[in-house]
Amino acid sequence: MFEIVEREEMAQGTIISNWIKAPKIAQKAKPGQFVILRANEKGERIPLTMADTDPAKGLINVIYMVVGKSTALFKTLKVGDSYLDVIGPLGQPTHLEKVGKVVCVGGGTGIAVLHPITRGLKQMGNYVYSIIGARSKDLLILEDKMRKVSDELCVTTDDGTYGHKGFVTDVLDKILSENRDIGLAVCIGPVPMMKFCAKMTKEYGVKTLVSLNPIMLDGTGMCGCCRVQVGGKMQFACVDGPEFDGHEVDFEELNLRLRSYLPEEKLAYDRFKAAMGHTCACKS
């Protein structure tokens, strides 16, 4: 059992941060790696990239958005409650090195994944430009933490409620055109965002890492559920990734496969919401 020792609701309760007691994982985990969580006996296995770790206290941090049954179920877990299973660290750690100038781009909950990588790149002595974006101000997370590990930070919102109005790619284009010596880009967020970022950095010839989020089952390379096409080769995101060269990834295919279980996901979520509603009605 893996106890939640700290919990924060961000972005008006749609994004949740959990600090979970998992000493062995906290000892081993490196930026870019993920864990698989299962809330209870009937639960499914959900992959989440670690947003942070505190090895001294034996804690790991995951940040997730409530999008369906399992994440809604996770949201019901309060401080003192436990996940039944937390498995990890899984996946390859980010290869952190000094390249000079880097640009880190995060969208939505991707910012949570981006943060430890950005911090690692900063600690390596890189000059870090960061761009973080959200649909609107309410949904933006981790601005302060990102600011601390960046030399320059720019915020964008789709609706202009905060920072630059528009997409992260607008700012990315500006930074790339003004700084021809950028050696590496890291882009983490929704698939369309990563796709457009990678398309843009390719034009500038800047090597780009993306962190992929396909559907996973075991997370140890035994099923191939998370298979993605990278450079025309089948790769398993759970063991070969989750980070890949953004210029080589087939984003169209990833996007299609993410839609595998839309009807089932809707059914499960609707049932869950109805059951929660029912509980409330009984109590009243």
Added chain:
Amino acid sequence: MSTENKAPEEVKAAKKEKIPRQKMPEQPPDVRRKNFEEVPYGYTPELAMKEAERCIQCKDPRCRQGCPVEIDIPGFIRFIKEGDFEGAIRKIWEKNSLPAVCGRVCPQEIQCEGLCILGKKDEPVAIGNLERFAADYQRLHGRDILPPKAAPTGKKVAVVGSGPAGLTVAGDLILKGHEVTIFEALHAPGGVLVYGIPEFRLPKEIVFHECNYLKRLGVKIELSQVIGRSETVDELLERFDAVFLGVGAGLPIFLKIPGEHYIGVYSANEYLTRSNLMKAYDFPNYDTPIVRGKKVATFGGGNVAMDAARTALRLGAEHSYIIYRRGREEMPARAAEIHHAEEEGVEFLLLTNPVRFLGNEEGFLTGVECLRMELGEPDASGRRRPVPIPGSEFTIEIDTAVIAIGSGANPLLTKSTPGLALNKWGYIIADPKTGKTMKPRVWAGGDIVTGAATVILAMGAGRLASNSIHDFLTYGW
């Protein structure tokens, strides 16, 4: 059988009358193809005792030579014959910690039963059924007993992987007085017994019960520990005197044809793990979903393919095809498994090879294009090589595909373990007699050494390794 009130000649005749091999009652095909419950119900005590009576108690039993873990077969059968079922399970436990599993999934026809002397003129004794009976009887009606354990040696052994090989090593070494800890990557122990073999062939409750039996003996089982990531083998060697690697051949092999990314195309590992381990067949009561296709094609001709095709029927498929590039004779699956699949309505498309998957714009699988094959000269495996017939392309409409053409060595553990020697397919090189690897204090056995094989072969490899580990811990060699 009563012999009272009968003339002596009649008694003699009755004695001579051969008892036929006792059939196990089972669910009728049209009922069972709709549920995940176990197909055979098992012997009643009466049936078991009757079947046990058929054993002629050979002085030099050949059946025993056919058993990779050398169970004293006539010995335990004699106990069943006498109605001493506890005596029977104690006898089996001397050599085998997983009798409820082995009685169900061993290919007895090529092992113990294949060598039974009765099989020369008649049907062999149903050794597997009797082993299963003894284990089930113990589980359901037996007293809470355990076999005797040797005095503690203070030595510690780490077993990586809780499949048949690892469980056997753990069961052997704990009885010999060593401390044993199993590390399992998944959230449930059993390996292929829990994620691969379906409920209708091996109820998970039975696997958990046999794992529990090991726990009661004192084996520690640490779940969700991915050795290679959570901890390395070298780190285990700091804490343990010996390490056994029984991580299996869990790498899915794909067909490598166009369209394998379409939604509805599964590796057998994924399909069976969703259904068995995650209980997707009970979605939405369980949270893990699975595509419930109406027209499902399973590619391959082994036991895993049969398991997947039969699972598809139970998930509601109207058509469940086995697509296999060779002929029926060449299928590696057990005859009994093919027979069960056929009875339930699985359709066999033999001498057929897929060339590409077809899908719609939303990314869903809609069909598969295949070529007809004919059999040519025997290949390296000794089986006749399938050769495509030019121009014989045709399309089959399907919405789900399960690829069951074998599995390879998962590199996750081996890559993180320096000093292990691997062969060109990535399997660990180990001495076939002892299971010793090239790395000191590390043994390996089962599918990670041989490539995908059977449950009992993995257990046999586990037995050899545990003997060798025991020698090492006791005498230093």
